[in-house]
Amino acid sequence: MSVEAVVFDIGNVLIEWQPERWYDARIGEARRREMFAAVDLHGMNDTVDRGGAFRDTVHTTAARYPDWSAEILMWHDNWLELAAPAIDATVDILRKLRSNGTPVFALSNFGVETFAIAEAEYPFLQEFDRRYISGHMRLAKPDAAIYAEVEADCGVSPSALLFADDRPDNIEAAALRGWQTHLFDGPEGWVARLRAEGLL
Incomplete structure (x- = not known):
């Protein structure tokens, strides 16, 4: 047809849309791999994509993983750099x-x-x-x-x-x-x- x-x-x-690439440039590939293995960042993003509040979803995830809190908050604070x-x-x-x-x-x-x-x-x-x-x-x-x-x-x-x-x-x-x-x-x-x- x-x-x-x-x-x-x-x-x-x-x-x-390559968040891994952005994080590699900021924190290094080895640390990025460790973080993505420990924290389901793409799952966090899926929550936002289904209508979850962007700031609240990211901040809640950051609070749940204090060892990675600063890096997780980058997802919110630098989002436009990730989507580029x-x-x-x-x-x-x-x-x-x-x-x-x-x-x-x-x-x-x-x-x-x-x-x-x-x-x-x-x-x-x-x-x-x-x-x-x-x-x-x-x-x-x-x-x-x-x-x-x-x-x-x-x-x-x-x-x-x-x-x-x-x-x-x-x-x-x-x-x-x-x-x-x-x-x-x-x-x-x-x-x-x-x-x-x-x-x-």
Whole structure:
């Protein structure tokens, strides 16, 4: 079926999201590995992505792990540095699709406060036709329910949605609902896929 709308993940598709890399540069790889083994920082972030209060979630985690408290608080205090830089080539793809008249949606695991921070820094996040942000929805990928809510809201048949995400589990969940999918591993492959679909 032809594509009627293109759906973008944000982290590692439009904005780099590599917390380990950021911490490696600040505290060294060995100490970072020790911390990530001791503290489920990605689990903490998942709580935020599902609607948990950003500051409270990070500060509660820091209090629970006093040996790592200062480093954990960096996640909150330096968050914008963790979510950087923009992937300019993919931003260009987003804009080309819109200029061609293709509806473009965002479907991303993102906290309410962290998305507001990112939106202020990256104005292109305001350029989507529709945005589905997990913190606002209190649902997160790869839960089937978040895909169902997108379908119900946008009115596009699942088989007419083309979804790009960097995580295989998110892609697989969308495919199970009948969405067309692309496992994002860089702008070049995404351009090739969109050209094959006649969208660029």
